[in-house]
Amino acid sequence: MRPDAASPAFVGAAEEALTDSPPPPPARRRTSLRDQIVPIFTSLASVALFFGVIAYVVTSAPEWPRIKRQFFSLDAMIEAFPAVLRGFWINIQVWLIALVAIALWAMVLALARSLRGPWFAPLRIFAIVYVDVFRGLPALLLVLLFGFGIPALNLPGLPSSGLFWGTVAMILCYAAYASEVYRAGIEAVHDGQRMAAKSLGLTQWQAMRYTILPQAIRNVLPALLNLTVALQKDVALLSVIGVRDAVREAQIYTAQTFNYSSLIAAAVLFMLATVPMARLTDYISRRDRLRRLQGAA
Amino acid sequence: MEDRVSIDSVTKYYGSKLVLDRVSLSVRRHEVVCLIGASGSGKSTLLRCINRLVEYDHGVIRLDGVATEDPSFGKVGLYRRIGIVFQAYNLFPHMNVLDNITLAPRRVHGVARRAAEDKARELLAGFGMSEHALSYPEQLSGGQQQRVAIVRALATNPQVLLLDEVTAALDPELIGEVLRIVRQLKDDGMTMVIVTHEMGFAREVADRVCFLEGGRIVEQDAPSRLFASPQNPRTQKFLQRIIEAGRL
Numbered sequence: 001m002r003p004d005a006a007s008p009a010f011v012g013a014a015e016e017a018l019t020d021s022p023p024p025p026p027a028r029r030r031t032s033l034r035d036q037i038v039p040i041f042t043s044l045a046s047v048a049l050f051f052g053v054i055a056y057v058v059t060s061a062p063e064w065p066r067i068k069r070q071f072f073s074l075d076a077m078i079e080a081f082p083a084v085l086r087g088f089w090i091n092i093q094v095w096l097i098a099l100v101a102i103a104l105w106a107m108v109l110a111l112a113r114s115l116r117g118p119w120f121a122p123l124r125i126f127a128i129v130y131v132d133v134f135r136g137l138p139a140l141l142l143v144l145l146f147g148f149g150i151p152a153l154n155l156p157g158l159p160s161s162g163l164f165w166g167t168v169a170m171i172l173c174y175a176a177y178a179s180e181v182y183r184a185g186i187e188a189v190h191d192g193q194r195m196a197a198k199s200l201g202l203t204q205w206q207a208m209r210y211t212i213l214p215q216a217i218r219n220v221l222p223a224l225l226n227l228t229v230a231l232q233k234d235v236a237l238l239s240v241i242g243v244r245d246a247v248r249e250a251q252i253y254t255a256q257t258f259n260y261s262s263l264i265a266a267a268v269l270f271m272l273a274t275v276p277m278a279r280l281t282d283y284i285s286r287r288d289r290l291r292r293l294q295g296a297a
Numbered sequence: 298m299e300d301r302v303s304i305d306s307v308t309k310y311y312g313s314k315l316v317l318d319r320v321s322l323s324v325r326r327h328e329v330v331c332l333i334g335a336s337g338s339g340k341s342t343l344l345r346c347i348n349r350l351v352e353y354d355h356g357v358i359r360l361d362g363v364a365t366e367d368p369s370f371g372k373v374g375l376y377r378r379i380g381i382v383f384q385a386y387n388l389f390p391h392m393n394v395l396d397n398i399t400l401a402p403r404r405v406h407g408v409a410r411r412a413a414e415d416k417a418r419e420l421l422a423g424f425g426m427s428e429h430a431l432s433y434p435e436q437l438s439g440g441q442q443q444r445v446a447i448v449r450a451l452a453t454n455p456q457v458l459l460l461d462e463v464t465a466a467l468d469p470e471l472i473g474e475v476l477r478i479v480r481q482l483k484d485d486g487m488t489m490v491i492v493t494h495e496m497g498f499a500r501e502v503a504d505r506v507c508f509l510e511g512g513r514i515v516e517q518d519a520p521s522r523l524f525a526s527p528q529n530p531r532t533q534k535f536l537q538r539i540i541e542a543g544r545l
């Protein structure tokens with residue numbers, strides 16, 4: 001006989017299940033002060049030991065005093081610092097202006113390449129050739145070509161400053177990379193999004209503007225930030241065409257005093273600018289990954 | 298002219314592969330037609346031909362007697378009058394529910410933001426989803442997302458609604474809440490063409506069921522007759538397999 005709802009045995013079982021409380025949750029392991037401090041202390045100690053040994057080996061070398069004088073002289077750093085900082089301000093300005101120009105120009109290239117339809121073939125081909133050319137050339141070559149070559153032509157109506165043309169070279173070069181990042185982001189957006197947009201009556205352009213691009217940019221933000229960091233450093237290439245950026249100013253000091261501490265001072269400035277950006281990139285990537293995990297759950 | 302949608306001998310190739318073979322089908326006003334058939338039989342393609350989401354090679358489809366390629370529909374008229382909902386919801390993940398619903402009215406049809414949002418909220422309220430207006434798709438269950446997708450398709454007051462396996466991606470316990478909306482739409486008199494694997498639902502809601510195989514409508518009939526006594530041997534075989542799988 002199958003027990004049904006009316007049978008006494010069934011009622012009894014149900015009641016038992018309700019009145020009986022479930023087994024308690026596992027007791028949370030109490031972490032004593034010692035349990036908390038020991039790991040922290042251990043990692044501090046191992047870090048100190050690791051870097052301590054390196055520092056000891058380096059500074060106990062017989063050449064250390066000479067190295068210190070040549071590279072880490074505080075006096076030389078302080079002396080060179082105003083000029084290096086002035087130069088670094090140029091790096092920052094070029095970087096910011098180039099960033100804006102690259103973001104826009106790369107977007108134009110990426111859109112040109114992802115347009116569908118026979119009428120857009122010339123734009124597509126232009127974008128493909130452009131990216132092949134400018135991604136294939138060393139940035140240094142472009143900077144030399146633009147920074148020295150174009151001013152030498154004395155073209156009427158065009159600026160003749162090396163700073164201007166060097167910046168243009170950086171923009172043209174980095175836009176090629178950035179457009180490929182955008183394009184990867186655009187192509188990664190699921191096709192169903194395009195279909196949904198089309199079924200709602202959005203034109204190809206509206207679908208891009210309102211549905212595809214916002215998702216694409218969000219997905220490639222970490223990659224774009226990495227490019228931003230790389231650009232910040234590569235602005236120093238302009239020093240080869242005589243732009244007095246941080247590296248150039250540091251070099252001038254070195255040439256006068258045969259002391260390299262000015263370059264180390266410049267290096268510190270670059271680090272101060274790029275490390276926070278690298279951390280920001282990490283943070284955004286991690287946040288995105290968490291969001292995707294939650295979305296999947 | 299009673300037919301809302303009339304499909305006349307539509308043929309569609311993908312490359313050299315014949316996907317729809319001279320399909321003819323008429324849907325009257327307020328009628329609900331269900332398309333059933335094995336996967337790959339051309340159900341989705343047929344649905345997407347109706348609002349010209351895909352182009353077909355031969356034949357003509359008319360909406361209220363006017364061929365859908367007629368210039369009088371303009372660029373977007375057809376999309377306004379025929380709504381479609383997909384299996385994978387395809388909501389825009391970077392927009393909240395309200396923005397998803399009002400995107401087309403505002404950007405395509407020039408409705409003012411305020412009016413579009415009022416209408417969207419009214420629709421959401423009608424389906425008991427007011428509290429989700431400002432949620433993002435990822436914060437909603439599959440069933441809630443699909444209901445939002447249905448509301449989005451309704452936001453332009455379409456005269457025909459196309460549903461493509463709208464419950465196929467859902468966990469079983471969420472299917473009911475989506476089917477309830479479809480029933481509600483039927484009661485409101487919406488003309489619908491529904492592709493579904495839920496045979497029980499097709500039997501309940503359809504005025505007519507069409508069985509597709511190899512890009513052809515093999516048999517169509519009222520659900521009571523088609524499910525109880527299919528005439529065509531291929532329909533019998535298909536339904537037999539469904540019964541064996543415990544889906545009928």
Ligand SMILES: Nc1ncnc2c1ncn2[C@@H]1O[C@H](COP(=O)(O)OP(=O)(O)O)[C@@H](O)[C@H]1O
Binds near residue numbers: 334336338342343
């Ligand atoms: N975009 C496409 N390109 C090429 N073939 C396609 C495409 N979409 C669908 N097909 C093919 O058309 C046939 C019918 O597909 P579909 O209409 O999706 O069937 P169903 O919805 O009944 O499963 C299938 O053989 C499928 O492989």
Ligand SMILES: [Mg+2]
Binds near residue numbers: 342462
């Ligand atoms: Mg399908």
